Structures are given as structure tokens and as C-alpha cells.
Amino acid sequence: MAKSKGDGATAKTRGEAIGVITKGSLVEGLEMKLDSAQNVEDMKAGKFVVIEGDKNDFFSMVTDMRLDANNQEVLLHPPGREDDILRKVLAGTSTYNIVSLRPMLMMPKGAVDDDGPRPVKAIPSHFSEVQEAMEHDVAKIFGKEGDPEGRYFSIGNPLDMDTQVCLDMIRFAERSNGIFGKTGTGKSFLTRLALCGLIHYDKAVNLIFDMHNEYGFKAMKENGSSSTFVKGLKQLFGERVAIFSLDPQSTRARGVQADHEVYISYDQITVEDIAPLQDELRLNPTAVESAYLVYAIYKERWLRTLLALEGPDVEEFAREIGAHAGSLVALHRKLKRLENFPFMVSKVTDGDVVDRIMEYLDKGINVVLEFGQQTSMLCYLLVANIIARRIHEMYVKKSERFYATQRTEDQPRQLMITIEEAHKFLNPTAAKQTIFGTIAREMRKYYVSLLVVDQRPSSIDDEVLSQIGTRITALLNDEKDIQAVLTGVSGTEGLRSVLASLDSKQQALILGHAVPMPVVVKTRDYDTQFYKDMGCLDDLPEAERKAKIDKGTVALYGDN
Incomplete structure (x- = not known):
């Protein structure tokens, strides 16, 4: 009553x-x-x-x-x-x-x-x-962490209140999401929080393209103090996270042993992986057309064949295949840069890295792909495109099989792919060419969604932005970026003033699919209490810690 x-x-x-x-x-x-x-x-x-x-x-x-x-x-x-x-x-x-x-x-x-x-x-x-x-008002709207379903994850507190604002992690995993904010506002910190919620409550398995080595193991604290480090996902969740490294030497230098070293052969690269690099490589459209001509004749050996040519041989080769000589010469010269990457090899001897990543994801083990010192934008774009394209192809096949059989055991795990510098993949031109634009538009039809991290949301394609379900936004000053984040949201005038007045650290405006209403929060502290809340192995009693490690080992390698 x-x-x-x-x-x-x-x-x-x-x-x-x-x-x-x-x-x-x-x-x-x-x-x-x-x-x-x-x-x-x-x-x-x-x-x-x-x-x-x-x-x-x-x-x-x-x-x-x-x-x-x-x-x-x-x-x-x-x-x-x-x-x-x-x-x-x-x-x-x-x-x-x-x-x-x-x-x-x-x-x-x-x-x-x-x-x-x-x-x-x-x-x-x-x-x-x-x-x-009051606290009960906030809980009535945003839920409370600790519910039996594991649905709610505390992301922080409302301004001037000591109570939880929670993300609905089931709804968060259902759609692609974005974390935005200008440089220095703590986007990586917000991303770690969101990933912890997904992993802790097992609402999605994650593939993280970690450009700056901030998510797998230790990372520098957001206050910039070089002497203060915070735990990474591997330390918090143990065997539930695997580290793949493009630069094993750099990974070892930080005191970390990668679970798998990553090497990519030239035969694994398709023209579709090169086409989105036009801006980065400064290629004209004719050069990409020339690449397709080479591929039509040499199939998967197209890149190895092209890079094996030297000087005048390239022009002769262009005449043989009917390509524009100048365009093919430019393509050859620009793609020669790939030979400088130590992870590029003629032949992979330790198995296909994408198959290996897929094995981990199928077991529910989250994968952090570290780039080490290979932090050039060309490297990041190339590797992310190659791996995400093939992972997506596998997920399409798995999804189609599930739709055909309708058996629960065939249903793929929900996968969320995290990419930084997202506007490089999702600007109006690239979004039509990269696999990431396809994933964003598919609305998780094939159980794959994105977590995009970027400081310039205005550079992201409007169609892609409209598919972003939940937006976690730190301080933005540029009017175009503010307008982009609020695309498709009613009552934007009031929210615009709220967004522009955020503190530069530990404050964010959250709106979209995973929260019932827009809300400004002081974000949760990433500290020893948070580690305990996430069940960090280092903070558990020895017997419980050993039991969790044994359980994770069985999940990874089986009973044998």
C-alpha cells in the first residue's frame, strides 16, 4: 500500500x-x-x-x-x-x-x-x-553492487554523496561503448575500471589492444608520479588474464613473463589490412588498386612477393601485371617499412597467433596484447586490423552455427574489443574500410562489440558514434568534441554545461545504455580496497589463493 x-x-x-x-x-x-x-x-x-x-x-x-x-x-x-x-x-x-x-x-x-x-x-x-x-534514491535508480545476479558494478559516487553509482554490466556488454576525455583526464584509469567490472562479473571476455602497456601489468598512477604504480589486470585476476606481447624483450624488462609471444608472417596480411593505412602511409587510391592486382595473381603470397623486389624490378613487375608503375613503386616503398618491425617474419613456427588468442577467448580468458616499444601508429593500426579482422571472421562462423543449431553450447561468449586512439580506426574514411567500423555497425549481431577510447570523439564517424551504447566522458573543452559525445541525446544544452565544468581528474559524465539517466560521478578509487573488492590474489589467504590459481590453471590447460 x-x-x-x-x-x-x-x-x-x-x-x-x-x-x-x-x-x-x-x-x-x-x-x-x-x-x-x-x-x-x-x-x-x-x-x-x-x-x-x-x-x-x-x-x-x-x-x-x-x-x-x-x-x-x-x-x-x-x-x-x-x-x-x-x-x-x-x-x-x-x-x-x-x-x-x-x-x-x-x-x-x-x-x-x-x-x-x-x-x-x-x-x-x-x-x-x-x-x-539520498542513498536510497540513488540505489533505486542505479542499483547496488553485490546483487545476486552480479549485474551492478560501482563506477563511483554522485557529486557530494557517499553512495554508489553502478553500471548495469549486462547492458554494458550488450553494445559498443566509448570512453572519452582530453589528454590527461584519466581515460586509461576509467578504461581499467570498466574492464575490471566486465572481468570480475564475467559479463564479456575481452581482447585489449594495449598500445602503451597500461592494462596488463603495472601501470603508472594517474597523478603522474613515476614512483607510484597501480596493479594491472593480470595482477588482479591472475589466470583469467593472459598477456600476449609483440615485444617480449620489453615485457621481460618490466619483470613480466608474457603468456605468448606474438609473431605475424607476411602471408597473414591481406590488402584489406593495408587499405585502412592509406592516411598513415600516405598512399593514394591507385596504390591500393595496384595491391589488389598483385593479390589477384599471387594470393596470400602477394606481400612477400612485392617486398622481395628491388629498385627497377618493381617497374618491370608493374608492366607484367598491368599495374600503374608509379603507384606500385610508391606502394613498394611505403610497405618496406613493415620489414623494420621485429614481429614480422617470413614464416611463423610457433602456431598461428590468432588461433591461439581464440583458444584463450573460448575458455573465457581475457587477452591483453602489449605492444612494448612498438608504439608507432602504423604498428598499432596494422596489428589491430589483422587480428580483429580474423577474430571477427571466426565469431561470424561461430554465430552462424549457433543460429543454425540454436543449441546453448554453440552460443559464442560475448567479446568486447578495446582500442585506443579510436578515431584512427573509425574516422569517416577508415570506418568504411576497417573491421572496427563493421563491428560498430553490426550492433553485436555476431557477439562482438567495441570499447573505444579516444580524446577526439568529433573525429569519429557519425554513424559509428550513433551506435555507441554507453559513453563515459571525462573533461572535454573543444565544442565539437562535446557536441559529438552528446549526439542523439535529448536535453543537450544542460548536459553541455555539465560536461564542460567537470574537474580534470576523477570526474566523468556517464550516459547511455548502461545507466538509466545521465549522471556525473566522482570515479571510484583504484586502490588497495578496490583490489580486495576484485578478489586480487595477492590479498587473499594462502589456501584460497592457491585454490584460485589451481582453478585457473585447469581452465587454461585442462586436468592433465
């Missing part, structure tokens, strides 16, 4: 009254006159409040504040700094503060938890009371 407004039990759960609604609309949002006892400096953009209507509670976000006055004469002759009494007399009568609110969700009074919050389709009446949100 629903409780009435005057019910004592309800009163105990109400937050402090901070003002009343004075005007507004469904489209443009509402305005609250701040109570004279409240300090306007306590009202921060992104703060979470609750409007108590007659029939519904409206969960809302503070988007703007302004100072106002009944009598403009007061503003022409303001009281001096020493006139403290006069200033207090004027406050709340002649002068007052207006706070702009954006209602995000509404819930009927007396609704049971199963009803859940609903989209806003009404507004509260004049003089409806506005209250500070």
Missing part, C-alpha cells in the same frame, strides 16, 4: 529541502528558487536532486545556476562588504538564486521496486519541493 506524503516512515527517507519549483517546461527543463538558507556555492553542475510532485518523484540533475533580483535598484547600489547584516536581509527577498534542473526519470509515488523509474512525460506543479537526493 502506498504511503501518503504525511506518513512518518516516508518523512524519514526524505532528503533536505533545498528549494521549490517556480517555472519551466517539459522540453526546456525546470527552474528552482533556491532556499535562502542554502548556499548557492553548494549547488554544483551535475548534482543529483529529487523533485517531489503530487503523484510522482522526479529524479533530476542540476545543469545551471544564476543570480537574480526582484528590484534592479538593489543591483545598482549593492551593499558593501562590511554591510553583512544588510546583505543577509536582502538575500532571499530582494535577491535570490535560481537553479536550472533537468528531470531525467520519474517514478510514481508508492511504486514497488519492480516498476522501476520511467522516462519523463510530465512535470511537477508550481512550488513542488526539491530535495537533496
